[in-house]
Amino acid sequence: YMSIxxxxxxxxxxxxxxxxxxxxxxxxxxxxxxxASKQELVETIDVAILMGGGPAVIYGTQALxxxxxxxx
Numbered sequence: 001y002m003s004i005x006x007x008x009x010x011x012x013x014x015x016x017x018x019x020x021x022x023x024x025x026x027x028x029x030x031x032x033x034x035x036a037s038k039q040e041l042v043e044t045i046d047v048a049i050l051m052g053g054g055p056a057v058i059y060g061t062q063a064l065x066x067x068x069x070x071x072x
Contacts, residue, residue, distance in 0.1 A: 005034040009044045016045060016059045017052035024059060028066040041067045 008031035031041060045060045045067075052059070062067035 002071060003034070005031060005036050005040075009033050009036055012041065012063065013044050013048040013051070016048035016056050016063050019052075019055060019059050021062065024063045025066050028063055029070055032067070032070050034066070038071050041071075050060055 008027050011033055012024065012027040015027050018025045018056050019032075028041065031044075036044075042064070049060045
């Protein structure tokens with residue numbers, strides 16, 4: 001059984017790699033609500049960038065901005 005937190009972290013990575021702005025915001029918020037730490041989200045963003053290549057960098061920075069805004 002996988003917790004909601006880890007499902008939301010995976011969904012965040014997929015949202016970044018697939019370049020979906022609305023999905024990124026929704027899944028970052030849901031991951032935080034499910035108990036994900038800022039560090040876990042940063043690691044998720046790192047993996048998404050590794051898998052998504054150059055274009056994912058732009059979306060990864062948007063995800064990090066969302067983490068910073070919502071985790072404060």
